[in-house]
Amino acid sequence: MSRALNDHAGGTLFGVALNYQGLLQSHLQSFTQPPYQKPPVKPVLFIKTPNTRNSHEAPVVFPQGVERLQPGPALGVVIGKRASRVRLEDALEHVAGYTIVNEFSLPEDSYYRPAVKAKCRDGFCALGPELVPAAEVADPHALSLELWVNGERVQHNSTANLVRSIPQLIAEISEFMTLHPGDVLITGTPEGRVDVRPGDRVEVQISGLGRLANTIVAE
Protein backbone atom coordinates (compact mmCIF):
# COMPACT_ATOMS: atom_id res chain seq x y z
CA MET A 1 0.00 0.00 0.00
CA SER A 2 1.27 3.46 -0.77
CA ARG A 3 2.39 5.53 2.15
CA ALA A 4 -0.46 8.03 1.76
CA LEU A 5 -3.01 5.22 1.77
CA ASN A 6 -1.37 3.59 4.74
CA ASP A 7 -1.37 6.83 6.69
CA HIS A 8 -4.77 8.12 5.69
CA ALA A 9 -6.97 5.11 4.98
CA GLY A 10 -6.33 2.91 8.01
CA GLY A 11 -9.85 3.02 9.44
CA THR A 12 -12.89 0.83 9.05
CA LEU A 13 -13.78 -0.44 5.58
CA PHE A 14 -17.52 0.02 5.02
CA GLY A 15 -19.02 -1.59 1.92
CA VAL A 16 -22.24 -0.69 0.17
CA ALA A 17 -24.02 -3.51 -1.65
CA LEU A 18 -26.59 -3.18 -4.42
CA ASN A 19 -25.48 0.37 -5.18
CA TYR A 20 -25.39 0.13 -8.97
CA GLN A 21 -28.64 0.73 -10.83
CA GLY A 22 -28.23 -2.27 -13.10
CA LEU A 23 -27.49 -4.63 -10.23
CA LEU A 24 -30.37 -3.42 -8.08
CA GLN A 25 -32.82 -3.51 -11.02
CA SER A 26 -31.86 -7.10 -11.80
CA HIS A 27 -32.91 -8.17 -8.30
CA LEU A 28 -36.02 -6.05 -7.75
CA GLN A 29 -38.40 -8.82 -8.77
CA SER A 30 -36.95 -11.29 -6.27
CA PHE A 31 -36.74 -8.58 -3.60
CA THR A 32 -40.54 -8.51 -3.38
CA GLN A 33 -40.48 -12.22 -2.45
CA PRO A 34 -39.44 -14.00 0.78
CA PRO A 35 -37.15 -13.69 2.59
CA TYR A 36 -36.82 -10.05 1.50
CA GLN A 37 -40.51 -9.05 1.23
CA LYS A 38 -39.64 -5.59 -0.05
CA PRO A 39 -36.69 -3.83 -1.67
CA PRO A 40 -34.11 -2.23 0.64
CA VAL A 41 -35.11 1.12 2.11
CA LYS A 42 -31.71 2.24 3.42
CA PRO A 43 -28.18 1.64 2.06
CA VAL A 44 -27.28 -2.05 2.31
CA LEU A 45 -24.04 -1.95 4.28
CA PHE A 46 -21.37 -4.42 5.25
CA ILE A 47 -17.96 -4.32 6.90
CA LYS A 48 -14.73 -5.64 5.45
CA THR A 49 -12.73 -6.60 8.55
CA PRO A 50 -9.09 -5.43 8.93
CA ASN A 51 -7.70 -8.86 7.94
CA THR A 52 -9.14 -8.32 4.47
CA ARG A 53 -6.81 -5.39 3.73
CA ASN A 54 -4.57 -5.98 0.79
CA SER A 55 -2.50 -3.83 -1.51
CA HIS A 56 -1.49 -3.16 -5.08
CA GLU A 57 0.58 -5.99 -6.62
CA ALA A 58 0.03 -8.27 -3.61
CA PRO A 59 -1.34 -11.78 -4.09
CA VAL A 60 -4.99 -12.59 -3.39
CA VAL A 61 -5.45 -16.11 -2.09
CA PHE A 62 -8.02 -18.36 -3.72
CA PRO A 63 -9.09 -20.30 -0.61
CA GLN A 64 -8.90 -24.05 -0.44
CA GLY A 65 -12.28 -25.73 -0.49
CA VAL A 66 -13.90 -22.83 -2.30
CA GLU A 67 -15.34 -23.24 -5.77
CA ARG A 68 -15.65 -19.68 -7.01
CA LEU A 69 -14.06 -16.31 -6.31
CA GLN A 70 -15.14 -12.98 -7.76
CA PRO A 71 -13.40 -9.59 -7.87
CA GLY A 72 -15.47 -6.56 -6.93
CA PRO A 73 -14.29 -3.40 -8.66
CA ALA A 74 -15.33 -0.33 -6.70
CA LEU A 75 -14.61 3.33 -6.10
CA GLY A 76 -13.29 3.86 -2.56
CA VAL A 77 -14.03 7.12 -0.77
CA VAL A 78 -11.53 7.96 1.96
CA ILE A 79 -12.91 10.05 4.81
CA GLY A 80 -10.75 13.00 5.83
CA LYS A 81 -12.84 14.75 8.45
CA ARG A 82 -15.12 13.29 11.13
CA ALA A 83 -18.65 13.00 9.74
CA SER A 84 -21.57 12.78 12.13
CA ARG A 85 -25.04 13.79 10.95
CA VAL A 86 -23.69 15.53 7.92
CA ARG A 87 -26.01 17.32 5.53
CA LEU A 88 -26.08 16.29 1.89
CA GLU A 89 -24.71 19.62 0.71
CA ASP A 90 -21.76 19.47 3.12
CA ALA A 91 -20.91 15.79 2.68
CA LEU A 92 -18.07 16.11 0.17
CA GLU A 93 -16.15 18.38 2.57
CA HIS A 94 -15.56 15.22 4.64
CA VAL A 95 -13.84 13.37 1.80
CA ALA A 96 -10.03 13.32 1.79
CA GLY A 97 -9.80 11.58 -1.54
CA TYR A 98 -10.46 8.53 -3.63
CA THR A 99 -8.82 5.24 -4.32
CA ILE A 100 -9.53 2.01 -6.16
CA VAL A 101 -10.91 -0.95 -4.23
CA ASN A 102 -11.13 -4.53 -5.33
CA GLU A 103 -13.67 -6.01 -2.94
CA PHE A 104 -13.25 -9.74 -3.44
CA SER A 105 -16.11 -12.04 -2.48
CA LEU A 106 -17.35 -15.54 -2.89
CA PRO A 107 -20.49 -15.41 -5.06
CA GLU A 108 -23.54 -14.31 -3.12
CA ASP A 109 -26.63 -16.33 -3.82
CA SER A 110 -28.54 -14.46 -1.13
CA TYR A 111 -28.43 -11.00 0.46
CA TYR A 112 -30.48 -12.04 3.47
CA ARG A 113 -27.73 -12.71 6.01
CA PRO A 114 -24.42 -10.91 6.61
CA ALA A 115 -21.85 -12.17 4.13
CA VAL A 116 -18.97 -12.66 6.55
CA LYS A 117 -17.84 -15.99 5.15
CA ALA A 118 -18.03 -14.65 1.61
CA LYS A 119 -16.38 -11.28 2.19
CA CYS A 120 -14.13 -11.32 5.27
CA ARG A 121 -11.38 -13.70 4.22
CA ASP A 122 -7.76 -12.64 4.58
CA GLY A 123 -6.66 -10.31 1.82
CA PHE A 124 -10.12 -9.96 0.24
CA CYS A 125 -10.01 -6.17 0.04
CA ALA A 126 -7.27 -4.70 -2.11
CA LEU A 127 -6.87 -0.91 -2.01
CA GLY A 128 -4.65 1.31 -4.08
CA PRO A 129 -2.41 2.05 -5.77
CA GLU A 130 -2.71 5.64 -4.50
CA LEU A 131 -4.91 7.97 -2.54
CA VAL A 132 -5.90 10.67 -5.01
CA PRO A 133 -6.82 13.91 -3.23
CA ALA A 134 -10.45 14.98 -3.64
CA ALA A 135 -9.41 18.24 -5.28
CA GLU A 136 -7.87 16.28 -8.16
CA VAL A 137 -11.12 14.46 -8.98
CA ALA A 138 -13.44 16.88 -10.75
CA ASP A 139 -16.55 14.69 -10.67
CA PRO A 140 -16.47 11.40 -8.71
CA HIS A 141 -19.84 10.53 -10.26
CA ALA A 142 -18.52 10.44 -13.80
CA LEU A 143 -15.68 7.93 -13.53
CA SER A 144 -15.26 4.95 -15.77
CA LEU A 145 -14.79 1.70 -13.81
CA GLU A 146 -13.23 -1.29 -15.55
CA LEU A 147 -12.22 -4.77 -14.52
CA TRP A 148 -9.53 -6.52 -16.56
CA VAL A 149 -8.60 -10.19 -16.19
CA ASN A 150 -5.45 -11.38 -17.98
CA GLY A 151 -5.50 -8.32 -20.21
CA GLU A 152 -9.13 -8.64 -21.23
CA ARG A 153 -11.79 -6.17 -20.17
CA VAL A 154 -14.58 -8.17 -18.51
CA GLN A 155 -16.58 -5.53 -16.65
CA HIS A 156 -17.20 -1.90 -17.50
CA ASN A 157 -19.47 0.60 -15.84
CA SER A 158 -19.56 4.19 -14.62
CA THR A 159 -19.97 5.79 -11.22
CA ALA A 160 -22.75 7.78 -12.91
CA ASN A 161 -24.84 4.66 -12.32
CA LEU A 162 -24.58 4.62 -8.53
CA VAL A 163 -27.97 4.18 -6.85
CA ARG A 164 -26.89 6.53 -4.09
CA SER A 165 -24.34 9.24 -4.74
CA ILE A 166 -21.37 9.72 -2.44
CA PRO A 167 -23.01 12.67 -0.60
CA GLN A 168 -26.19 10.62 -0.15
CA LEU A 169 -24.23 7.72 1.31
CA ILE A 170 -22.30 9.95 3.71
CA ALA A 171 -25.48 11.73 4.83
CA GLU A 172 -27.50 8.56 5.36
CA ILE A 173 -24.73 6.57 7.05
CA SER A 174 -23.57 9.41 9.31
CA GLU A 175 -27.12 9.78 10.59
CA PHE A 176 -26.54 6.78 12.87
CA MET A 177 -22.83 6.02 12.69
CA THR A 178 -19.92 8.46 12.70
CA LEU A 179 -17.46 8.17 9.84
CA HIS A 180 -13.94 8.82 11.08
CA PRO A 181 -10.87 10.08 9.26
CA GLY A 182 -9.30 7.07 7.58
CA ASP A 183 -12.54 5.16 7.16
CA VAL A 184 -13.18 4.00 3.60
CA LEU A 185 -16.57 3.80 1.93
CA ILE A 186 -16.59 1.15 -0.77
CA THR A 187 -19.31 2.59 -2.95
CA GLY A 188 -20.40 -0.60 -4.66
CA THR A 189 -19.58 -3.14 -7.31
CA PRO A 190 -21.57 -3.07 -10.54
CA GLU A 191 -23.53 -5.95 -12.04
CA GLY A 192 -21.71 -8.62 -14.00
CA ARG A 193 -19.24 -10.00 -11.50
CA VAL A 194 -16.98 -12.62 -13.06
CA ASP A 195 -15.13 -15.63 -11.69
CA VAL A 196 -11.35 -15.69 -11.45
CA ARG A 197 -8.93 -18.60 -10.99
CA PRO A 198 -5.48 -19.05 -9.48
CA GLY A 199 -2.89 -17.55 -11.81
CA ASP A 200 -5.18 -14.81 -13.08
CA ARG A 201 -3.95 -11.25 -13.25
CA VAL A 202 -6.79 -9.04 -12.03
CA GLU A 203 -6.78 -5.29 -12.57
CA VAL A 204 -9.27 -2.58 -11.71
CA GLN A 205 -8.98 0.70 -13.52
CA ILE A 206 -10.84 3.88 -12.64
CA SER A 207 -10.39 7.00 -14.72
CA GLY A 208 -8.02 9.38 -12.98
CA LEU A 209 -7.22 6.97 -10.14
CA GLY A 210 -4.90 4.57 -11.90
CA ARG A 211 -4.90 0.81 -11.97
CA LEU A 212 -4.98 -1.61 -9.05
CA ALA A 213 -3.39 -4.95 -9.93
CA ASN A 214 -3.40 -8.25 -8.08
CA THR A 215 -2.60 -11.84 -8.94
CA ILE A 216 -4.72 -14.73 -7.72
CA VAL A 217 -2.78 -17.55 -6.08
CA ALA A 218 -3.95 -20.92 -4.82
CA GLU A 219 -3.90 -21.44 -1.08
Added chain:
Amino acid sequence: MKHARIRYQGQVHQALVTGPNTLQLEDGRVLAEDQVQWLPPATGTMFALGLNYADHAAELAFKPPTEPLVFIKSPGTYTGHKQVTWRPDNVAYMHYECELVAVIGKTARNVKREDALDYLAGYTLCNDYAIRDYLENYYRPNLRVKNRDATTPVGPWIIDAAQVPEPNNLTLRTWVNGELRQQGSTADMIFDIPYLIEYLSGFMTLQPGDMIATGTPEGLSDVVPGDEVVVEIEGIGRLVNRIVSESEFFTHHAHPEPTAVAKEHA
Protein backbone atom coordinates in the same frame (compact mmCIF):
# COMPACT_ATOMS: atom_id res chain seq x y z
CA MET B 1 -6.49 -10.27 36.75
CA LYS B 2 -8.89 -7.71 35.37
CA HIS B 3 -7.57 -5.50 32.58
CA ALA B 4 -9.28 -2.20 31.87
CA ARG B 5 -8.76 0.62 29.43
CA ILE B 6 -9.54 4.01 30.83
CA ARG B 7 -9.16 7.70 30.17
CA TYR B 8 -7.56 9.74 32.94
CA GLN B 9 -6.75 13.43 32.63
CA GLY B 10 -7.28 13.24 28.89
CA GLN B 11 -4.93 10.29 28.30
CA VAL B 12 -5.86 6.71 27.46
CA HIS B 13 -4.26 4.13 29.77
CA GLN B 14 -4.25 0.41 30.32
CA ALA B 15 -5.07 -0.33 33.97
CA LEU B 16 -5.44 -3.25 36.30
CA VAL B 17 -8.54 -3.37 38.45
CA THR B 18 -7.05 -4.11 41.84
CA GLY B 19 -10.06 -3.70 44.10
CA PRO B 20 -13.75 -2.87 44.13
CA ASN B 21 -12.97 0.81 43.66
CA THR B 22 -9.31 0.94 42.66
CA LEU B 23 -7.36 0.80 39.45
CA GLN B 24 -3.63 0.75 38.96
CA LEU B 25 -2.01 2.32 35.91
CA GLU B 26 1.02 0.77 34.24
CA ASP B 27 3.26 3.40 35.86
CA GLY B 28 2.06 2.30 39.30
CA ARG B 29 -0.31 5.17 40.03
CA VAL B 30 -3.42 4.03 41.91
CA LEU B 31 -6.72 5.70 41.07
CA ALA B 32 -10.23 5.52 42.40
CA GLU B 33 -12.96 4.47 40.00
CA ASP B 34 -14.62 7.87 40.07
CA GLN B 35 -11.44 9.52 38.77
CA VAL B 36 -11.49 7.67 35.46
CA GLN B 37 -13.67 7.24 32.40
CA TRP B 38 -14.09 3.60 31.48
CA LEU B 39 -13.37 2.81 27.83
CA PRO B 40 -14.11 -0.40 25.95
CA PRO B 41 -11.38 -2.82 27.11
CA ALA B 42 -10.66 -4.04 23.57
CA THR B 43 -11.00 -2.28 20.24
CA GLY B 44 -10.67 -4.99 17.60
CA THR B 45 -13.42 -6.28 15.38
CA MET B 46 -16.44 -7.70 17.16
CA PHE B 47 -17.96 -10.86 15.73
CA ALA B 48 -21.47 -10.97 17.11
CA LEU B 49 -23.73 -13.99 17.09
CA GLY B 50 -27.39 -13.90 16.25
CA LEU B 51 -29.84 -16.52 17.46
CA ASN B 52 -27.22 -18.40 19.47
CA TYR B 53 -29.55 -19.38 22.31
CA ALA B 54 -32.35 -21.74 21.42
CA ASP B 55 -34.85 -20.00 23.70
CA HIS B 56 -34.10 -16.59 22.18
CA ALA B 57 -34.39 -17.97 18.65
CA ALA B 58 -37.83 -19.31 19.58
CA GLU B 59 -38.72 -15.94 21.12
CA LEU B 60 -38.01 -14.31 17.76
CA ALA B 61 -39.90 -17.06 15.93
CA PHE B 62 -36.79 -18.43 14.26
CA LYS B 63 -35.54 -21.97 13.99
CA PRO B 64 -32.14 -22.37 15.63
CA PRO B 65 -29.45 -21.98 12.97
CA THR B 66 -27.39 -24.92 11.74
CA GLU B 67 -24.37 -22.68 11.07
CA PRO B 68 -23.41 -19.67 13.23
CA LEU B 69 -25.17 -16.45 12.22
CA VAL B 70 -22.33 -13.95 12.52
CA PHE B 71 -22.43 -10.20 11.98
CA ILE B 72 -19.64 -7.65 12.31
CA LYS B 73 -19.35 -4.61 14.53
CA SER B 74 -16.78 -1.86 14.13
CA PRO B 75 -15.12 0.12 16.96
CA GLY B 76 -17.31 3.22 16.58
CA THR B 77 -20.25 1.37 18.10
CA TYR B 78 -18.40 0.43 21.28
CA THR B 79 -18.70 2.43 24.46
CA GLY B 80 -17.40 1.78 27.96
CA HIS B 81 -18.81 0.96 31.38
CA LYS B 82 -20.96 3.68 32.99
CA GLN B 83 -21.39 5.56 29.70
CA VAL B 84 -24.60 6.42 27.88
CA THR B 85 -26.37 4.99 24.85
CA TRP B 86 -28.98 6.88 22.87
CA ARG B 87 -32.44 5.83 21.91
CA PRO B 88 -33.41 7.40 18.59
CA ASP B 89 -36.57 9.50 18.56
CA ASN B 90 -39.71 7.92 17.17
CA VAL B 91 -38.82 4.25 17.47
CA ALA B 92 -41.09 1.64 19.02
CA TYR B 93 -38.64 -1.00 20.22
CA MET B 94 -35.08 -0.75 21.48
CA HIS B 95 -33.85 -3.70 23.52
CA TYR B 96 -30.72 -4.75 25.41
CA GLU B 97 -28.91 -8.05 24.93
CA CYS B 98 -26.63 -9.36 27.67
CA GLU B 99 -23.76 -11.31 26.09
CA LEU B 100 -20.59 -13.09 27.14
CA VAL B 101 -17.68 -11.85 25.03
CA ALA B 102 -14.55 -13.87 24.34
CA VAL B 103 -11.49 -11.69 23.67
CA ILE B 104 -8.81 -13.07 21.37
CA GLY B 105 -5.29 -12.99 22.81
CA LYS B 106 -3.15 -14.25 19.96
CA THR B 107 -3.41 -14.55 16.21
CA ALA B 108 -5.70 -17.43 15.36
CA ARG B 109 -5.98 -19.20 12.00
CA ASN B 110 -7.29 -22.74 11.47
CA VAL B 111 -7.54 -23.41 15.18
CA LYS B 112 -9.17 -26.65 16.30
CA ARG B 113 -11.81 -26.37 18.97
CA GLU B 114 -9.81 -28.44 21.45
CA ASP B 115 -7.00 -25.86 21.25
CA ALA B 116 -9.26 -22.81 21.05
CA LEU B 117 -9.06 -21.66 24.64
CA ASP B 118 -5.27 -21.20 24.23
CA TYR B 119 -6.06 -18.32 21.89
CA LEU B 120 -8.19 -16.41 24.37
CA ALA B 121 -6.97 -13.43 26.37
CA GLY B 122 -10.05 -13.58 28.51
CA TYR B 123 -13.67 -12.58 28.75
CA THR B 124 -15.69 -9.44 29.01
CA LEU B 125 -19.34 -8.70 28.50
CA CYS B 126 -21.33 -6.52 26.21
CA ASN B 127 -24.79 -5.14 25.87
CA ASP B 128 -25.61 -5.65 22.22
CA TYR B 129 -28.50 -3.19 21.92
CA ALA B 130 -30.74 -3.39 18.87
CA ILE B 131 -33.27 -0.99 17.37
CA ARG B 132 -35.79 -3.41 15.96
CA ASP B 133 -37.66 -0.75 13.99
CA TYR B 134 -34.69 -0.55 11.63
CA LEU B 135 -34.45 -4.24 10.74
CA GLU B 136 -34.38 -4.90 7.02
CA ASN B 137 -34.02 -8.24 5.31
CA TYR B 138 -30.63 -7.41 3.78
CA TYR B 139 -27.52 -8.58 5.61
CA ARG B 140 -29.86 -8.93 8.58
CA PRO B 141 -29.23 -7.78 11.29
CA ASN B 142 -28.14 -4.71 9.36
CA LEU B 143 -25.72 -2.01 10.53
CA ARG B 144 -28.48 0.51 11.22
CA VAL B 145 -29.81 -1.93 13.83
CA LYS B 146 -26.50 -3.06 15.32
CA ASN B 147 -23.62 -0.73 14.49
CA ARG B 148 -24.87 2.62 15.76
CA ASP B 149 -22.66 5.17 17.52
CA ALA B 150 -22.10 4.27 21.20
CA THR B 151 -24.74 1.55 21.12
CA THR B 152 -22.63 -1.43 22.18
CA PRO B 153 -21.41 -1.03 25.76
CA VAL B 154 -18.40 -3.31 26.35
CA GLY B 155 -16.61 -3.94 29.64
CA PRO B 156 -15.93 -3.03 32.33
CA TRP B 157 -12.76 -5.08 31.91
CA ILE B 158 -11.23 -8.24 30.47
CA ILE B 159 -10.85 -10.98 33.04
CA ASP B 160 -8.12 -13.56 32.36
CA ALA B 161 -9.40 -16.78 30.80
CA ALA B 162 -7.71 -18.81 33.56
CA GLN B 163 -9.97 -17.17 36.12
CA VAL B 164 -13.11 -18.47 34.40
CA PRO B 165 -12.94 -22.25 34.70
CA GLU B 166 -16.44 -22.92 33.39
CA PRO B 167 -17.39 -20.38 30.69
CA ASN B 168 -20.14 -22.76 29.61
CA ASN B 169 -21.96 -22.56 32.90
CA LEU B 170 -22.44 -18.89 33.77
CA THR B 171 -25.64 -17.08 34.64
CA LEU B 172 -26.43 -13.97 32.59
CA ARG B 173 -28.80 -11.33 33.93
CA THR B 174 -30.08 -7.97 32.78
CA TRP B 175 -31.54 -5.46 35.20
CA VAL B 176 -33.50 -2.37 34.15
CA ASN B 177 -33.87 0.20 36.93
CA GLY B 178 -33.14 -2.57 39.40
CA GLU B 179 -35.76 -4.95 38.01
CA LEU B 180 -34.57 -8.32 36.73
CA ARG B 181 -35.69 -8.56 33.09
CA GLN B 182 -33.48 -11.19 31.48
CA GLN B 183 -31.91 -14.32 32.90
CA GLY B 184 -30.25 -17.27 31.23
CA SER B 185 -27.21 -19.50 31.25
CA THR B 186 -24.29 -19.79 28.88
CA ALA B 187 -24.98 -23.53 29.14
CA ASP B 188 -27.79 -22.93 26.63
CA MET B 189 -25.56 -21.54 23.87
CA ILE B 190 -25.99 -23.38 20.60
CA PHE B 191 -22.42 -22.77 19.37
CA ASP B 192 -19.93 -22.43 22.23
CA ILE B 193 -16.73 -20.37 22.24
CA PRO B 194 -14.33 -23.15 21.13
CA TYR B 195 -16.66 -23.99 18.26
CA LEU B 196 -16.91 -20.33 17.23
CA ILE B 197 -13.12 -19.87 17.27
CA GLU B 198 -12.73 -22.97 15.10
CA TYR B 199 -15.50 -21.79 12.77
CA LEU B 200 -14.24 -18.22 12.30
CA SER B 201 -10.54 -19.05 12.20
CA GLY B 202 -11.35 -21.71 9.63
CA PHE B 203 -11.88 -19.06 6.98
CA MET B 204 -10.18 -15.93 8.33
CA THR B 205 -7.48 -14.78 10.75
CA LEU B 206 -8.57 -13.55 14.16
CA GLN B 207 -6.35 -10.87 15.70
CA PRO B 208 -5.52 -10.06 19.32
CA GLY B 209 -8.21 -7.70 20.56
CA ASP B 210 -10.91 -9.15 18.32
CA MET B 211 -14.00 -10.13 20.23
CA ILE B 212 -16.69 -12.74 19.86
CA ALA B 213 -20.03 -11.69 21.34
CA THR B 214 -21.75 -14.99 21.85
CA GLY B 215 -25.44 -14.08 21.67
CA THR B 216 -28.19 -13.55 24.19
CA PRO B 217 -30.89 -15.66 25.86
CA GLU B 218 -34.59 -14.81 25.95
CA GLY B 219 -36.06 -11.98 28.00
CA LEU B 220 -35.92 -8.90 25.81
CA SER B 221 -37.85 -5.73 26.57
CA ASP B 222 -38.02 -2.11 25.53
CA VAL B 223 -35.82 0.52 27.18
CA VAL B 224 -36.34 4.28 27.17
CA PRO B 225 -34.38 7.42 28.06
CA GLY B 226 -33.67 7.58 31.77
CA ASP B 227 -33.43 3.81 32.18
CA GLU B 228 -30.39 2.35 33.87
CA VAL B 229 -29.55 -0.93 32.18
CA VAL B 230 -27.15 -3.35 33.87
CA VAL B 231 -25.94 -6.54 32.23
CA GLU B 232 -24.20 -8.97 34.52
CA ILE B 233 -22.47 -12.30 34.09
CA GLU B 234 -21.41 -14.17 37.17
CA GLY B 235 -17.67 -14.30 37.56
CA ILE B 236 -17.09 -11.87 34.68
CA GLY B 237 -18.50 -8.51 35.67
CA ARG B 238 -21.33 -6.08 35.74
CA LEU B 239 -21.66 -3.49 32.97
CA VAL B 240 -23.75 -0.39 33.63
CA ASN B 241 -25.27 1.84 30.98
CA ARG B 242 -27.86 4.60 30.92
CA ILE B 243 -30.23 5.37 28.09
CA VAL B 244 -30.49 8.98 26.94
CA SER B 245 -32.56 10.65 24.26
CA GLU B 246 -31.20 11.39 20.82
CA SER B 247 -31.07 15.13 21.49
CA GLU B 248 -29.30 14.68 24.83
CA PHE B 249 -26.73 12.40 23.25
CA PHE B 250 -25.88 14.66 20.34
CA THR B 251 -25.88 17.76 22.53
CA HIS B 252 -23.86 16.45 25.46
CA HIS B 253 -22.31 13.06 24.83
CA ALA B 254 -21.14 12.67 21.24
CA HIS B 255 -17.50 12.73 22.31
CA PRO B 256 -14.58 11.95 20.00
CA GLU B 257 -13.53 8.68 21.69
CA PRO B 258 -13.59 6.50 18.54
CA THR B 259 -11.19 8.94 16.90
CA ALA B 260 -8.83 8.45 19.81
CA VAL B 261 -9.15 4.70 19.25
CA ALA B 262 -8.22 5.07 15.61
CA LYS B 263 -5.16 7.13 16.49
CA GLU B 264 -4.03 4.72 19.13
CA HIS B 265 -4.07 1.94 16.53
CA ALA B 266 -2.54 3.88 13.68
